[in-house]
Amino acid sequence: MSIDWSGIFVPSLGLLEVFVRGTIIYLAMFAILRFGARRQAGQFGPADLLVIVLIADAAQNGLGKEYGSVTEAIVLVLTIVFWEYVIDWLKWRVPALRSVLTAPPLTLVENGRVVPAALRHESLTEDELMGQLREREVEDVRDVKLARLEGDGRISVLKNK
Structure with missing residues (x-):
């Protein structure tokens, strides 16, 4: 060779x-x-x-x-x-x-509670979700009013007041 x-x-x-x-x-x-x-x-x-x-x-x-x-x-x-x-x-x-043409948003957290079925649907672990929440300055999932996986792949977060 x-x-x-x-x-x-x-x-x-x-x-x-x-x-x-x-x-x-x-x-x-x-x-x-x-x-x-x-x-x-x-x-x-x-x-x-x-x-x-x-x-x-x-x-x-x-x-x-x-x-x-x-x-x-x-x-x-x-x-x-x-x-x-x-x-x-x-x-x-x-x-x-x-x-x-666009994937609908998927609720991942609602009123401080993780939606396990949504995480399973997206093969997303709670650790990965928490990492995304920490990037948005959320330390505890109970502080989240609503977190959604948007159609473009971003996670949007609304905090409790």
């Missing part, structure tokens, strides 16, 4: 082409993400994570010559961004579709 040293170090594409492809993809991704809608700065839900993964994979297709053209990669990324926008618009504009 020998090592193909030239395959490791000798580029299969011209270095200038790699630079140009990388530059075009980077600038296109920057423009798409910079000027796209910003719904929830700093909050990423499961749908946002899916879009990021798909965009990364689509952009990768244009980086190497064997994967396709830069134009195809940009159109693919724009298609993903387009559908994300359409789904967000439908959730906002058509209330009847919200329950289909």
